[in-house]
Amino acid sequence: MAYVPLADQDKEMEMHHPHSWVEKYVWSQDHKVIAIQYGSIAVFTGIIGLTLSVLFRLQLGFPESVDFIDPNFYYQAVTMHGMIMVVYFLTALFLGGFGNYMIPLMCGARDMVFPFMNMLSVWTFLLSVIILMASFFVGGGPTGAGWTLYPPQTAMEGTPGHDMGIVLMLISLAVFIVATTMGGLNYAVTVLQYRCRGLTMMRLPLTVWGIFVATILALFAFPALLVAAIMMLFDTLLGTSFFMPAVIEAGAPLDHNGGSPLLFQHLFWFFGHPEVYIVALPAFGLVSDVLSTHARKNIFGYRMMVWAIIAIGGLSFIVWAHHMYVSGMHPYFGFFFATTTLIIAVPTALKVYNWVLTLWEGDIRLNAPMYFAIGFIFTFIHGGLTGLFLGNVVIDLPLSDTYFVIAHFHMVMGVSPILVLFAAIYHWYPLMSGRMFHEGLAKAHFWLTFLGAYAIYLPMHYLGFLGVPRRYYQIGATDFIPASAQDLNASITIAAIFVAVAQLLFFVNIIWSLKYGKKAEKNPWGSASLEWQTPDLPPKHGNWGDELPTVYRWAYDYSVPGAHEDFIPQNTPETVEPTVDEEHFDPDQDASKADI
């Protein structure tokens, strides 16, 4: 592994120069190629997760209309959908995909600090995906215990995939954690130790801050999942009783005694809650940069945005038991976790205010990425507010395990991060491919996705208020749920199919544009941050040509009074005198802006 002495590390950086096509695109050590590999694998699993969701939505909307969707298949589909989307799609795409692509470019580095380990990370991730997908083809199929994998249900005879499915799932998670750790160590050390000259931590774009703090969360939260996975593997394979209490199944006691199912829930959610922010913080960062660039205005309250990211990251470790109010806990603990949960809303709301204030009086350019970024503000406020409901113990108890919860977390960590992903992919598409995407298609994609998402999740809140429980294969006839709930379910399913099909617009757009898109000019959005200032577009291996850049300012110098253009790139020296445009110079306006 490349080991580099302290003195002038960037000059000593051992670059791996590829000699063949395979070395360049398959066993590549270039962070940009690795990012695309990570992203492609993640998107591939995401498509599978999406397909599964359409299948089980068919069952919910039109019960028993599809032959092969029996209760077992249904549970397997919801389980795999959840796990794939949260871990293998969102986490991998944000950290592995955008983390890899953005960190070295935005830090003015040539690559990650340890490119070889970075390459290992992506191939280990592929291995974990292969193991996960293998569970579809083993006897009994994948596990159907729900994405939270709560014991003792995972091990019971009645749960589909209780033998091979769960084992493969746990092994796959453990392998994924190894991959994330290798990648995460690289991202964190690159941000800390491999910034270019002049680039202090407080000059980093918020994208880097979001991914950096999320990486730290991943390094500290995934261990809990690893331990839970190892212990559950022991329970399944060796017959130990870590999580298995004495259980009587079909009249006969199982061969377990004295374990603690609650221990699993604590370990799982000690990972699970930071995981929400592992997905959310990179999204916060990316969307801040997209908003600021397309509003031609500096991000409002940069320092507070950074501190909010750090505060959210820290707080996310002490809120986990709000997922377990119905598991039973001492009222004082419920009080504690409700309090911390509501406190986390403070820095989060601060970020939302700052996004809105960034738009305020901005010179907003309504490009496709901006559509998605503004859409995100809507869905995130929406999902965040329902989170305040669920954070309170007394409101959570009746709403727990209903469709209200599903609506909440799909709004806040499903739709919102995915809108940011689309915003970010469109925004940085010219950088990654050197071509422009088709603007009209992208906007059509936005409207179908954004309105469709509301058509899916808004009615779910109402279903939740009615008391429709989640995870049920079929509601059936009950006293308290009106028959009209089924009509609502059918409409949700139709909307879901529309939204799923609408994603074809996205794939068609980015694949078609690769070849036929308009050639992108350098820095097409007029962005001030460093990743657009590379000598080549898209950047070549090593990113910066002969000399590393030097940074003189923060990443948000937009519409600076008196500047030549409405943005000043980070690597523009301070010594350049801003020339005042006499014709358009308005002293009053500039004086007022300077005060802010």
Next chain:
Amino acid sequence: MSEAAVAANSPAEGMDGLVDDWSADKQAYHVPWGKAMMWLFLVSDTFIFSCFLVGYLNVRMTTTEPWPVQSEIFALSFGGAPIPLILIAIMTFVLITSSGTMAMAVNYGYRRDKTKTFWLICATALFGAMFVGMQVFEWSKLIGDEGVRPWGNPFGAAQFGSIFFMVTGFHGLHVTCGVIYLMWVALRVKRGYYDDKGFEIVEIAGLYWHFVDLVWVFIFAFFYLL
């Protein structure tokens, strides 16, 4: 170099130093990349072992069977009289000693004394291998003579065996990996691979090794004394 220049180059103390580190460009800490990465990894690994130990304490509370008396199980007899915890005492002594040789290796590494560094790392690895060997002896005694299994044992709660094999096994894996890592570093030291790059790698390997020692202290306290 004047005194003022020295003062300007040396890192500030306390809070000012912290501020200097985090507000600097290029790098937050004046450490090589590998060392920063090892520190981060070790903090992450701390979370793993903490979760294991919390899990252990938790199942020890939830299990309905009585917990076995460890001092009797882990006693060894020399000439008739059982001495409680004697094997563990020796294992702990060996591992702590290895930390000492490791620290000396780091010192000689920075002095660029390759021969001494090489042999001291080898000694450290040898102590580590001895530790793993004694662990193998302990495990085979527990499994073969006493009939302790992960899923049950004759002394009481089944979780005793489960958690014992899992956690000491996980720690033993760390020691084994450490021995391999140390040997790899030792060979590269001897071949002069670090002559140009500097010998920080010895310290980085040492960080890992001391961490594994420290974890053992906790495992020792939690499993054998508690």
